[in-house]
Amino acid sequence: MSSKRPPVAPPDIPGYTFISVLGSGGFSDVYLYDQDRPRRKVAVKVLLADLKTDGARRRFESEANLMAQLSTHPYIVTIYQAEVTDAGHSYLAMEYCSRPSLDVRYRRARFSVDEALSVGIQVASAVETAHRAGIAHRDIKPANILVTDYNRPALTDFGISGTMDAAQDDDAGMSIPWSPPESFAAGASDGVKVDIWALGATLYTLLAGHSPFVIPGADNSQRELISRINSSPLPKLGRPDVPEALELVLATAMSKSPTSRYSSAKAFARDLMRVQTDLNLSVTPFEVQEDIVHEEADPDTHFEATRVRSVVSIDPDSHPSAPTFPSVVPRSNPGIGARPASQGPQINSVPGVTGSTTGLTQNGSTVPSQGAGSKTRPDAFVDTAAGPTAAGPTVRGFPSVLSPTQWASPPPRGAQEPDTDAVLASTVHRSALGAPAQDLVPAPASKKRLWLGIGAGGVLAAAVVVGIVLFTNGGAPTQADPFVTGPSTPPPAVMAGAEVPALTDLVATASNGGAVWTWTNPAPEDGDKYLWAAISAVEAGQFKPITEGHVFVTNNSNEASCVSVMLLRKNGATSPETKKCFP
Known part of the structure; x- marks a missing residue:
C-alpha cells in the first residue's frame, strides 16, 4: 500500500472496534479492527468515499465475490464478510496477516534463493487455482503478497481481477514495474500470460532487491520503465548463488512475446521445482485442488458386514459320507456289525410306541405318519400324545431310556427281538439303556478302546495331582519383572563430527x-x-x-x-x- 495519500477517518462498523490504520491505496484504505463475534483481529478494506463511481463499486463487489471463491486456498487471503455501512461505505473484512508483506521485506534485504523458490511455487499454486476458476489477478506484485502469522505467503487484492479474456476497465489501475509489455498497448490482454509475467517479475524483485527494469542511480520514471519493459532485455541478477537454470526460468516467464512464456502457472512452478532439485533443496509442494471424481455408490457397501446367506437344507435320507459308528451287538444277533456308511440315520418313529407318530418334525417339516404295521426306529424326540407303552410311559426326549417300571421288571429273554434297523438306529444315539444289560455285549474293538480310555484318564489324573503338589511345594514360577532389566551392553554412541576435521x-x-x-x-x-x-x-x-x-x-x-x-x-x-x- 502507498503512504502518499493520508487515509480517511475509519468508518463506524457495527460489531467492529477500530484499532489502527494499516495502509492506504489508490482506491481504498485498510484498517485493523477488533471483531466482536467471534473475537479476533481482522483487516478491513474500505472503499474511498469520494470514489463511489459505478466502476469502483463494481470492482469492489467483484473482488469480494472472487476472493470468496478462492479464499479456501492456503496461499490466498481469506474473506470473512463483505458489506455496506449505513453511511454508504463498502468494506471487506478479511484475514489479518500480521507479518510484513513481501514488499517490505525485499526492501530490507534480498531473499535467499531457497526462500524465493519456495515463495514462487506457493504463490504459483494460488495463481493456478485462480486461473482454473476462470479468474486472472492482473496485479501480482510484492505488495499484494502478504505473510500470515505462520510465515506463509497469502495473495490478496483482487481489486482489478476479472475473467481471463476480459479487457480491463478504463479506470482500473496497474503497477508498471511488474506489468508486461502488452499491458501498455491498446486492446485486451491474456490474463494468464499477464499473471505469469508479473509472478516472474515478483520473484526477480525478491532476488535483486528492486523491480526487474529499475536501474539503481538512473532515471526510473514511469516513461523510462515502460520503454525498458518494451525493448530492453531482462538484466542478469548478477548473484553468484543464483544458478543459470533459475535465470533461464525467469527469462522464460518474462519473455516479451506472450506466446513464448509458460503456458500456465503450473508449468512455471514445475521448472522452479526442478531448480530446487538441482540445488539439493527441499522441494516445495504445489497445492491445487484436484478434480473430484464422483463414483457410483456400491449397493453392497453398507451390507458387507451383515450379509445373510441363503439357508441350505440337508436331506438326512440322501447319501452323504456318513461316519461309521461302533456297534453294540445283542447276543441273539452276533453277526450284526456297524451301519454301512452309505446309510444315514432315519427319523420316522419311536420304538415301543404304537399308533401314529403325527407331529414329529424333520428339518423343519412334519414327518408323515405310519401305520401300525410299519417298522419302528428310534427318534430324538417322543410324541407323548401317542400314548404310554405297555410297561409304562417313556421319558420324553430320551426314547431309549426305560421307565421306572421297566427298571424293576426287565422283559423276559424270549420276548420279541427288535428288528435289525431298530438295533442299529439305537447305536446312532450312543445309548444302550433301551435293552437289558445282560442282552448287550460290547464288540471287541469297543472294549479295547474302553480300556485305553480308562488308562489314559488315569495317567491324566496322575499328572494333574503331581502338578498340584509341585505347585504347592515350589510355588508358582517367578515371572520376569518387565520394569527390571539385567545388565546389558549399551550401543555405541554416534558422535556427530567426532572424527571429521573442522573446515x-x-x-x-x-x-x-x-x-x-x-x-x-x-x-x-x-x-x-x-x-x-x-x-x-x-x-x-x-x-x-x-x-x-x-x-x-x-x-x-x-x-x-x-x-x-x-x-x-x-x-x-x-x-x-x-x-x-x-x-
Missing part, C-alpha cells in the same frame, strides 16, 4: 549486499559435501547441503554476512561448526 580458512569477499564465503577441506574424501546456514546474533538458520566449496550469504539486519559451515561425510558424519561474520 579451515573461512574467508569472505564482499559482493552486492552480502559476501561470498570460501573455505578449505583439510582432509578431502570421495562424497564430501558441506552444510551451511546464515546465522545472526539471535538465531541460527537452517542448514542446507551444497557440493561446492563456496556460498553467497546476504547481509542480515545488522548489515553483516554471518555463516556457519560444516563438513558432511558420505557416511553422514559431520564436523564441528565453523562460524564467522563479515565485516
